[in-house]
Amino acid sequence: MTTTTPLPATTGQAPSPQLTGRLRVVLAVLLVAQFMLAVDFSILNVALPAIGDDLGFSLGGLQWIATAFALCAAGFTLFFGRIGDLAGRKRIFLGSLALLGVASLAGGLAPTPEILILARVAQGLATAAATPAGLALLTTSFPEGPLRQKALGLNGALMSAGFTAGAVLGGVLTDLLSWRWAFLINVPVALAVLLAAPAVIAESRPAGRPRLDLPGALSVTLGLLGIVYGLTQAGEHGWTHPLALTGLLAGAALLVVFHRVERRAAQPLVPLHVLRRPTVAWGNLLGLLAFVTETSLVYLLTLYLQKTLGFSALAAGLSFGVLGLGTVAGGLLAPKVIARTSTATVLIGGGLLQTAATAVLLLMGGTSASMGLLLPATFLGGVGNMLVIVGFMVTATTGLPDHQQGLATGLASMSQQIGITMGTPIMSAIVTAAIGGVVTAGAVLHGVTVAIAVNAALVLSGVLIAALFLRPRA
Template sequence: MSITHPLPAPPRLLTGRHRVVLAVLLVAQFMLAVDFSILNVALPAIGDDLGFSLGGLQWVATAFALCAAGFTLFFGRIGDLLGRRRIFLGSLTILGVASLVGGLAPTPEILVAARVAQGLATAAATPSGLALLTTSFPEGPLRQKALGLNGALMSAGFTAGAVLGGVLTDVLSWRWAFFVNVPVALAVLAVAPAVIAESRPADRPRLDLPGALSVTLGLLGVVYGLTQAGEHGWTDPRAVAGLLAGAALLVLFLLVERRAAQPLVPLRVLARPAVAWGNLIGLLAFVTETSLVYLLTLYLQKTLGFSALAAGLSFGVLGLGTVAGGLLAPKAIARTSTTAVLVGGGLLQTVSTAALLALGDTAATMALLLPATFLGGVGNMLVIVGFMVTATTGLPDHQQGLATGLASMSQQVGITMGTPIMSAIVTAVTGGAVSAGAIRHGVVVAVAVNAALVLLGVLVAAVFLRAPRERRITT
């Protein structure tokens, strides 16, 4: 006789230990998010102080982006094999040392080397930290709450980095944009070993070296091509070569994985709709919101004449929106479904972004920009939390490093590719003109493309993802 019973409801309340684990991991993830943007405003000061050439200065950002995005999937899988806590703590140690070296750097070469080390540490710490977060909390309300807070602080960290970098550079020195990581890393390293349990697989398979090399080199090629396109345009030979080589290596990676006995990324995992479509939605979410910050920074400074610091402070409203979205997302998922939150959040972000098509050429337009960016931040964070829940749900704990590695890769590649795409659109529309009106027109066209990409994510969620049915067991 077959009787169905609903599975026991997952726990909803955080224990004291859960709160400490959550605080430690969230502080680390916030610091990692800040590093993506904290040096943007400081670049001119760094160039003047250390004597960077005009072409060489871009490598302060590019070296970090290449390593942070290119090695994420590889280190995510390494964490599955060797232990996520070990990788997490080791990478934070490297990040702290690299930040100290960067802050003390006397030459451009040492500074770029420190940025490479920071990027590699970020590539290892981000997926391992996220995997520790997902495995520390069972599927259900607690994990959704943890991912909501994580997403809110990550997005807020990206926004705060731009503001903090400007303040530190103006008040103290650009070197403090590096030094600020050191005490945070030390604090996390002091607490984490006592509260975070190690996770080691019972059976350690061999590392798929051909797969690891092909996917890492492929991602490096794509990210390099995107950064060169952002600097020199999409027809630049280095951009074209990087993108083509990267695409070819990623195709090779898929072929290698089909034949590997113990693949780095089992294709059956990639074939899961939640993983494949969830990561595409996440990629679009990070492409759109981070590049919108770039577009609005360009508009505020070149059209409205704001200072860099004033423009950065204007995004405090966006930061509040992302925090609100992160707090709202787990409650919305619990009451509806992940798919409903992806669609609803995406529609809110689409409408809010489309409202920016009415941007004017006077400061009065801030009455439109501020509420639109707040609501857009809420919608974007609903999508990001929905994506994180979707892409990491239904996989066993021993594959959480892989799942979070894929999610982190989507995040970091999205952050990297958004700005070059939007920059190329603005350049094409303006034809090189730098007047306030021309910049506004270019930004508006790029905003329209941005809104269309958000809407594409909504359509993907509505068509290819379905709300999970109630889980049942048969006895």
């Protein structure tokens, strides 16, 4: 087994330092912004049919409302993480939130499909810039140890809860008001953060001013765009579709180019010695698996609730409120468990809890009596998933100096956003293959069950990775 650098021991520490009044305000401002960014990933999912009817989207064009956002949010994260290191993370954070507010206003008032798609592109770019900048401000505002673990725990809880809340909020706003409010709700929130943040958040940037590795930035950005595009096409058309294969192969080739560029660059975008750190490499892989599994499980259960049990979109969305409560509980619990044990223990224990809760869903049937199984399982799965997410965030950003926190949080944000983006297409392709074109309640249940089994296996693989490569040495 590979020998790895031990994670920092936390057992037996002195009493944890307390948050000061200023740090509480900093934490609140950053958490509100990150929650809003997470909501944007899912708030339009339920509203897509209404948007299509209102603006006249074609059936094929409708998926670009989600894809345009996902491509930019996942593809440009690492690039903007380094731009934040160069230009100042506070400046990038505020600028991207201003862009998000303007783009949300444009999307809410959009009279044509073209303007709405452009608004989603701008929202995705704003998210790609704001997420790593916000995380870097969080990690540099709080010293490594209990305070940072608590801040990352709350951040992880609200981000995961935001993804779930987006599904609920999108259904409520679309049913009670209009799909346009799924965009417009961002405007006052972004404005409030922009008014509060300049006075309480200090600028953060490395002491040195490295040059931008443009070949590395272009190759990794285009490579990620290719991978994400290929995955979205695979989810819609299948893994053998020419567009899916072209995107995946081109993306993989560009990522190979990126690796070669980084080996030769004088000031690389991602220094390879950082990627070789076990905490960075394995931590980010665990984060990728955590977001792939839980966000795609929401998609699978949405199919089950609507296609098998016959729930409305609003009722299905409200059912995920239990999952949201589980993620919040897990986020509050994680820093306490890390302080009493270790980060590796949280990763392994949380993964085992999520695996068990996901596997239980294999027993779901074709009647509403299965809700008695689904609701507690999703709550416990949310707790386990959030333990893993907080453990991943702490692991992937621990032991690196402040001048590399933009890189560390950029990598963590990239893992998170690619995981959110790729989970649903992967599970969608599995369901499509399993049902073989038959869309009856029983066939959908079978397809969802097969995909849930794969989902549980992916979570268990993360447990094995944490146990083998991230255990602290005796």
